[in-house]
Amino acid sequence: MRLMAAIVSGTAVVVLSAGCGSQGSTDNQPAVKPPLKVATLGPFVGECGHVTDDEVKTVGGLGAITGSFKNSVGCNWSGGGLDGPTVTFASYRGSPIGREKAWVTSEGRNPENIEVAGKPGFKDASENGMVCDLAVQLGDDFFEWSTSAGIFGAAHADPCARNLALATLTVQRLQ
Template identity: 65%
Template sequence: MRRMTSAIVTGTAIAALLTACGSGGDSTSDTSSMRPPMKVAALGPFVGECGGVTDDEVRDIGGLGQISAEYKNSVGCNWQATGLDGASVTFASYRGSPLGREKAWVTAQGRNPETIDVGGHAGFQDATPDGSICDLAVQLGDDFFEWSTSSGLFGTANATPCDKNRKLAELTVQRLK
């Protein structure tokens, strides 16, 4: 019985090795060469923490009044106005991520992004039909950044919600490093 178990284990190991070695046919065709080479994204300019915009500038431009909470990490920032479900402003930076993917996502949500230019950089902006949320994204080489504003659950919608984001995006572009 011990010899039979040993033979089965050895046979299984040999079969696994032969299978791993190839198909036994002409090995000059390499399926990995059929795939295009991976693109290495070139880093765009550094946008600085929170897009290089201060808390006071966000509060004033975003119309937040008193800021009750803020969250900051290496890729984004969020400021919340006081009050239950108050207005908010969000900044996010995306390294090596195509702006077209973000625009396609917005379009898939049934929205119609408008092509814009901020300081010589292409981008898009889009507001929800009720004007309660606006997203504005700007391409920087293989990177992009995005400003987003929300009037909050009980806030009043702004007739021009993207104007705030436009001012914030202009400051970010002016302060690129």
């Protein structure tokens, strides 16, 4: 009796184990995976979006630049000390602008679709209108200008208008 129970149990284990394999594939056929999407490089936006320090001072409303930082993917200028206005440029290769827009939306902000010299993008201002982010799509890439009027920013300082002017210069100078 025990021998019969062991045979039946062993047979059941073999049958159940055979059913645990993946459906429709054999060891001879590897699973088919979709090819990875390779981002196509967009146009070269140049160091700091092809915008000069003097243009950032004038268009960005910094007056005198008291600090700047530049590297291969971004630039930051500040004017008027620690709480003064700032302008930032960043370039994102192979990164979807939709992810950036989703992040802005998840922060409770409401980005507005725009077009800059024929290129799609979005802009988003803080509730008090003193900070604005403006991003422009370039194929699989995008760049972003961000301006803060600073803690003592003038009520007439419009960071989005300043970003639009800077982004327009960048798009006009694409290589």
